Amino acid sequence: MGVLQAKQFNLRLTLESGQFFRYAEDHGAYILITGGKTVRVRQEDNTLHFSGASQAFVERLLGLDEGYARQCRRLSKDPVLAPLLRRYRGLRIMRQDLHEAIIGFICSSQSNIPKIRMNLNLLAQGCGAEMDGYYHLPKPGIALNYDIVRSAKTGYRAKFIVAANERLDPLLLYEISAAQYVEAHTLLCGLPGVGPKIADCVCLFALGHGGAFPVDVHVARAMRVLFPGEDLSTELAIKHFAQQRWGTDAGLAQQFIFQWARDSAPAMRSR
């Protein structure tokens, strides 16, 4: 058990913003099933009650480091972003387990959040690592059975998940985590089923590379609405524009833009 103060933090918004999939709801609290721990977290205003892991583990996972206020202050100077920051104040970037994030985001290709969560739940159950009544994803070095991955309804992604998992030994995982942003992105893109978008998701949500800017179909649409007149013809052009405009805060900006795009999806459907 533990208690910590967390100002400018919204647990629900952060967990349900599409960056993290291994959680379950339980009577107003969240169970986070990650990193070999089953963590229970509940927020009351600026107070966070937690159990199942150390305070340091919880703070790292949820992105509760200093620096958020400064990042928000810098991004608020952008008149386009300022209203989004006000609306979604407390939305943070998590720092997840690298191996779990890679598997999770391979599942994310051409999918949706509820289905990704279902895939990972089935995969964890199929691999059988139960703890505290919850099933955890297999750790690095545990070979994945293709039929089990396939039976998790991962579709055409199953072979990528198995093949990527084969390559993800502790040494490669360490090299990825120790690398700078661009090199980490390159290494990740070398994995089966990992392209530039998923590599940026991993860089941002697991490795803490604040300049990473994953461009999915929603963010691309939103960027073209928010910045008409700019050359945002390709995903790469959008990413470069964002990195030039927001630098190492680009990733946080992306998270606000993605949230806004989700909320206003119907209105943008015809773009």
Add this chain to the structure above:
DNA sequence: ATCCAGGAATTTT
């Protein structure tokens, strides 16, 4: 029924 979903790999211009 038909279409789309936080893309990437493969094949075809």
Add this chain to the structure above:
DNA sequence: AAAATTCATGGA
């Protein structure tokens, strides 16, 4: 090199 097609599956 750029553009089109394919890849499973669940939900609307």
